[in-house]
Amino acid sequence: MSDNAALVARLQGILMLRRNEPLAKHTSFRIGGPADLYAQARSREQLLAAVQAAWETGTPTLLLGGGSNLLVLDGGVRGVVIETRARSVTGLPAAPLPPGEVVEIVAEAGAPLAALARRTAALGLAGLEWAVDLPGTVGGAVVNNAGAHGGEMAGVLVAAELLEPEGTVSWWPTAALGLAYRTSRLKVAPLGQPRPVVLAAKIRLQAADPLSLRAALTRYSQYRRATQPVGACAGSMFKNPPDQAAGWYIEQAGMKGAQVGAVQVSEIHGNFMLNLGGARATDVLRLVERVQEAVWRRFGVSLELEIQVVGEAA
Numbered sequence: 001m002s003d004n005a006a007l008v009a010r011l012q013g014i015l016m017l018r019r020n021e022p023l024a025k026h027t028s029f030r031i032g033g034p035a036d037l038y039a040q041a042r043s044r045e046q047l048l049a050a051v052q053a054a055w056e057t058g059t060p061t062l063l064l065g066g067g068s069n070l071l072v073l074d075g076g077v078r079g080v081v082i083e084t085r086a087r088s089v090t091g092l093p094a095a096p097l098p099p100g101e102v103v104e105i106v107a108e109a110g111a112p113l114a115a116l117a118r119r120t121a122a123l124g125l126a127g128l129e130w131a132v133d134l135p136g137t138v139g140g141a142v143v144n145n146a147g148a149h150g151g152e153m154a155g156v157l158v159a160a161e162l163l164e165p166e167g168t169v170s171w172w173p174t175a176a177l178g179l180a181y182r183t184s185r186l187k188v189a190p191l192g193q194p195r196p197v198v199l200a201a202k203i204r205l206q207a208a209d210p211l212s213l214r215a216a217l218t219r220y221s222q223y224r225r226a227t228q229p230v231g232a233c234a235g236s237m238f239k240n241p242p243d244q245a246a247g248w249y250i251e252q253a254g255m256k257g258a259q260v261g262a263v264q265v266s267e268i269h270g271n272f273m274l275n276l277g278g279a280r281a282t283d284v285l286r287l288v289e290r291v292q293e294a295v296w297r298r299f300g301v302s303l304e305l306e307i308q309v310v311g312e313a314a
């Protein structure tokens, strides 16, 4: 029995399992070849069962949240891709709290971050306004230390509950997670090897005036609508160099609108690439190279990818 067959035998009937599932269906870029096996964990129990079975059968494992920061290569992903849909949130107050009061909520890894930002703001809880309209899940946001509008996960995260490759489950305080600009210790472990899985996040929020929170959400949403394109993409392609936004370098290097196959550098925001329809990962990689070359030639600045590239070439 191959490793995958052993895993199928363990997980069949426990959670949704598919063979050769096109990952283009599960990424915001709408790009990506098939996963040998695709499992969708809709509860904490399913997530634990899927990951533990994958590790115990020696199956290469990739965790997927919203797939909003990934470029999956055209040959797809060997082993199993486990999508986290466990999304319950506990600790939310039943009634408005006096301004200044602090609460700690616990969100499961599959909880959509943007919805959580809207829900907590509507309850008069400040802390996650920056995450309005930020695609993806709480788990992915912890791994990437997602951030926007001057806020980031590191600013609100108290601890993350991790399942570790040895099978232990424990809460890690934020300081132990090594959160830095769009990265963490959870992200740097080599892909393909067992990496800790985020099960849940404890987030600290503070009661505040709901009207001012609503105003902040509106402001941030409007800013996004005015500055970012609509369409299939993975958000910012490159990390911002220390002195200037990556999008600025890309625009100054004349690369806005540049296109390879069906992938285009957005005309609206130089750091976004859009899948115009049916794009392939190889096209994205070629366009990435062209952009990097152009910026290097003009400024001597080397742009580093913010998105993660996973899987195999076709």
Ligand SMILES: Cc1cc2nc3c(=O)[nH]c(=O)nc-3n(C[C@H](O)[C@H](O)[C@H](O)COP(=O)(O)OP(=O)(O)OC[C@H]3O[C@@H](n4cnc5c(N)ncnc54)[C@H](O)[C@@H]3O)c2cc1C
Residues within 6 Å of the ligand: 028, 062, 063, 064, 065, 066, 067, 068, 069, 070, 084, 109, 110, 134, 135, 136, 137, 138, 139, 140, 141, 142, 143, 144, 145, 146, 147, 148, 182, 186, 187, 196, 197, 198, 199, 233, 234, 235, 236, 308
């Ligand atoms: C239109 C658009 C706008 C964006 N704007 C921003 C922005 O303003 N700021 C910003 O920071 N990002 C932004 N992004 C990028 C993306 O939304 C964030 O990086 C987001 O936090 C990724 O979450 P995800 O759930 O989609 O993670 P995925 O892309 O699914 O995964 C990212 C990484 O986390 C790992 N992972 C996911 N879940 C778990 C888990 N439970 N346990 C362990 N590992 C896990 C994956 O294996 C992968 O390595 C944007 C993306 C888009 C498409």
